[in-house]
Amino acid sequence: MEKGxxxxxxxxxxxxxxxxxxxxxxxxxxxxxPAVAPRSLIQDLFFILTMLSLAxxxxxxxxxxxxxxxxxxxxxxxxxxxxxxxxxxxxxxPVPAVLVGGVxxxxxxxxxxxxxxxxxxxxxxIGTWVIAEVTRLLVAQWKALGGGTGTSxxxxxTSDIMGVELIRTLFDVREAAARDILxxxxxxxxxxCIIGGIYWLLKNRLGLALAAVRDNxxxxxxxxxxxxxxxxxxxxxxxxxxxxxxxxxxxxTARISPDAAFSLTDWTAYVIFxxxxxxxxxxxxxxxxxxxxxxxxxxxxxxxxxxxxxxxxLAIAVMLFAPKGLWGLIAARTGLRLFPVQRRxxxxxxxxxx
Amino acid sequence: xxxxxTVVQGVLLGGLYALFxxxxxxxxxxxxxxxxxxxxxxxxxxxxxxxxxxxLGLNPFLAALLAAPAMFAFGWLLQRFILNRVLGKDILPPxxxxxGLSVALQNGMLEAFSADSRRIPIGPxxxxxxxxxxxxxxxxxxxxxxxxxxxxxxLNQIFYRTALGRAFRATSDDPVTASLxxxxxxxxxxxxxxxxxxxxxxxxxxxxxxxxxxxxxxPARLIYAFEAVIxxxxxxxxxxxxxxxxxxxxxxxxxxxxxxxxxxxxxIAFLVVLVIRPRGLFPRALD
Numbered sequence: 032m033e034k035g036x037x038x039x040x041x042x043x044x045x046x047x048x049x050x051x052x053x054x055x056x057x058x059x060x061x062x063x064x065p066a067v068a069p070r071s072l073i074q075d076l077f078f079i080l081t082m083l084s085l086a087x088x089x090x091x092x093x094x095x096x097x098x099x100x101x102x103x104x105x106x107x108x109x110x111x112x113x114x115x116x117x118x119x120x121x122x123x124x125p126v127p128a129v130l131v132g133g134v135x136x137x138x139x140x141x142x143x144x145x146x147x148x149x150x151x152x153x154x155x156x157i158g159t160w161v162i163a164e165v166t167r168l169l170v171a172q173w174k175a176l177g178g179g180t181g182t183s184x185x186x187x188x189t190s191d192i193m194g195v196e197l198i199r200t201l202f203d204v205r206e207a208a209a210r211d212i213l214x215x216x217x218x219x220x221x222x223x224c225i226i227g228g229i230y231w232l233l234k235n236r237l238g239l240a241l242a243a244v245r246d247n248x249x250x251x252x253x254x255x256x257x258x259x260x261x262x263x264x265x266x267x268x269x270x271x272x273x274x275x276x277x278x279x280x281x282x283x284t285a286r287i288s289p290d291a292a293f294s295l296t297d298w299t300a301y302v303i304f305x306x307x308x309x310x311x312x313x314x315x316x317x318x319x320x321x322x323x324x325x326x327x328x329x330x331x332x333x334x335x336x337x338x339x340x341x342x343x344x345l346a347i348a349v350m351l352f353a354p355k356g357l358w359g360l361i362a363a364r365t366g367l368r369l370f371p372v373q374r375r376x377x378x379x380x381x382x383x384x385x
Numbered sequence: 386x387x388x389x390x391t392v393v394q395g396v397l398l399g400g401l402y403a404l405f406x407x408x409x410x411x412x413x414x415x416x417x418x419x420x421x422x423x424x425x426x427x428x429x430x431x432x433x434x435x436x437x438x439x440x441l442g443l444n445p446f447l448a449a450l451l452a453a454p455a456m457f458a459f460g461w462l463l464q465r466f467i468l469n470r471v472l473g474k475d476i477l478p479p480x481x482x483x484x485g486l487s488v489a490l491q492n493g494m495l496e497a498f499s500a501d502s503r504r505i506p507i508g509p510x511x512x513x514x515x516x517x518x519x520x521x522x523x524x525x526x527x528x529x530x531x532x533x534x535x536x537x538x539x540l541n542q543i544f545y546r547t548a549l550g551r552a553f554r555a556t557s558d559d560p561v562t563a564s565l566x567x568x569x570x571x572x573x574x575x576x577x578x579x580x581x582x583x584x585x586x587x588x589x590x591x592x593x594x595x596x597x598x599x600x601x602x603x604p605a606r607l608i609y610a611f612e613a614v615i616x617x618x619x620x621x622x623x624x625x626x627x628x629x630x631x632x633x634x635x636x637x638x639x640x641x642x643x644x645x646x647x648x649x650x651x652x653i654a655f656l657v658v659l660v661i662r663p664r665g666l667f668p669r670a671l672d
Contacts, residue, residue, distance in 0.1 A: 093477065099477055146660065149663045150663060152476045153476050154663075156476075157612075160608065161608065161612065162656070164608060164648075172645065295604065296488070307481050335495075335496070336493075336496045338492075339489075339491070340488075340489050340493050342488065343484075343487070343488035343489030344489050346481060346482075346484070350481050350482045
């Protein structure tokens with residue numbers, strides 16, 4: 032082998048580099064968007080971004096970590112309630128209180144993991160669901176936060192959220208619209224951080240370990256991967272992110288109840304459908320999935336239950352005929368990788384050189 | 386005495402949960418399939434029985450007898466053409482398919498029957514009660530419990546006394562070896578799901594006669610059923626009955642202390658059992 036022609040491992044692809052540039056442009060455009068966009072578009076985008084973040088996190092858990100949780104609504108709910116508690120009981124500003132939401136989710140995740148990691152496969156799924164139900168029932172006993180009927184953020188807290196005044200003068204909008212813009216910006220930043228963070232994790236040691244465990248647990252252990260620690264890491268990271276998203280969602284809605292904040296359908300079922308329809312185990316999949324989800328919802332919004340019926344049947348059809356989701360179909364046809372995490376060996380020899 | 390009464394009511398309630406769970410236990414035990422649509426299937430069967438009762442003026446028990454073959458066919462077809470295709474080492478595909486089915490069923494029923502609460506009418510039997518050594522128990526709960534025991538006895542007879550049951554057990558233990566012995570696991574799975582749907586019909590009959598139901602209540606029933614199955618241990622039908630009773634007694638005891646704690650107490654009992662015995666109390670098969 033000639034000097035300077037050493038083989039090396041790369042993950043970079045041309046499509047990946049283009050994606051990177053596109054992301055920067057899109058994020059900058061997204062930040063500037065409130066200047067021209069109507070309020071309804073900002074609200075739609077907020078919804079899309081939060082669902083996308085939840086989907087990416089569930090994808091990390093189930094698609095990469097093999098932890099099929101049906102109880103992520105526990106972390107959405109506890110994050111949201113922790114934020115409400117800081118605002119109502121301690122008079123915090125809702126924005127920093129979002130961080131407390133993430134911390135509260137981690138605190139709940141530790142006992143959850145101690146319990147759920149004793150269970151395998153299907154038992155794990157059901158176990159996480161039961162814990163979410165227990166958390167919902169316990170929170171419903173919390174009378175200071177409205178008990179079973181829930182409560183709203185007090186007006187004095189929502190009227191002087193940090194940054195809202197600035198946005199009002201900047202875009203010349205009303206207070207409620209300014210709050211939506213702030214929530215949207217935070218959602219955009221959070222989404223970029225979550226997708227970027229997961230991408231970074233997957234490109235590094237954790238991602239390599241996850242791929243090894245997914246492909247063959249015993250072989251992975253034999254080369255020294257601590258699978259238990261890995262599961263803990265993924266579960267806690269996912270809980271923290273989910274708690275943040277949950278708290279942020281409820282900063283925007285400003286009204287909470289246990290049934291809504293711990294909803295299996297809203298925070299886990301839809302999220303799972305988004306991941307499955309888009310393509311599980313890829314970073315691109317949830318992005319495609321959330322677009323399909325939103326288009327379906329807009330197109331069928333006048334037909335009530337038909338929309339969910341369609342969504343359920345679509346998920347079944349995808350599982351039967353395209354188990355890797357829509358992105359799987361696209362990737363198989365084109366070989367496209369927008370977020371390349373696959374490690375490829377390149378060098379003179381294997382590229383067909385001398 | 387009040388505590389004895391509470392426990393007796395809890396045991397009888399456990400019978401209902403065991404009925405919800407028996408079909409699930411059967412399917413889970415044989416093919417490790419987690420059917421997240423099980424609760425919605427019970428509700429769907431309850432609507433089917435209600436339609437027969439209202440449309441043809443039948444007695445509910447007779448209506449259930451008519452609904453059972455239809456549900457068997459539904460289960461057989463579902464397993465044969467959909468679920469068999471996604472069964473495998475990975476638990477995710479069947480989980481997701483049944484999750485999709487659950488959402489589709491719930492919303493399909495919402496479109497067809499609206500969100501109104503319904504009940505299968507049974508006349509005076511609804512409020513009839515008998516006195517058992519100083520404790521008054523309702524005839525309906527007693528009948529439910531008796532049916533749960535009967536269902537489990539019959540299923541156990543099928544399991545341990547018939548060729549079909551032998552095939553069930555063999556496939557449960559090792560589908561590859563079973564298929565070498567001339568068993569077609571896919572056919573066996575379809576029979577098992579069909580049979581489970583017959584049990585679902587019986588569960589639906591009691592669900593509909595004892596309480597109001599609407600299209601959205603499936604998942605809540607499913608979670609009790611799952612708890613009963615997991616507490617009992619994989620593949621053990623008597624274990625499922627024991628699991629149902631544990632949940633039922635925990636719920637009535639919890640409710641006796643504070644009505645808001647009823648459901649919470651059931652879940653806590655489940656978590657405690659799993660902390661002590663992660664594989665349930667009486668597991669027959671290895672998972």
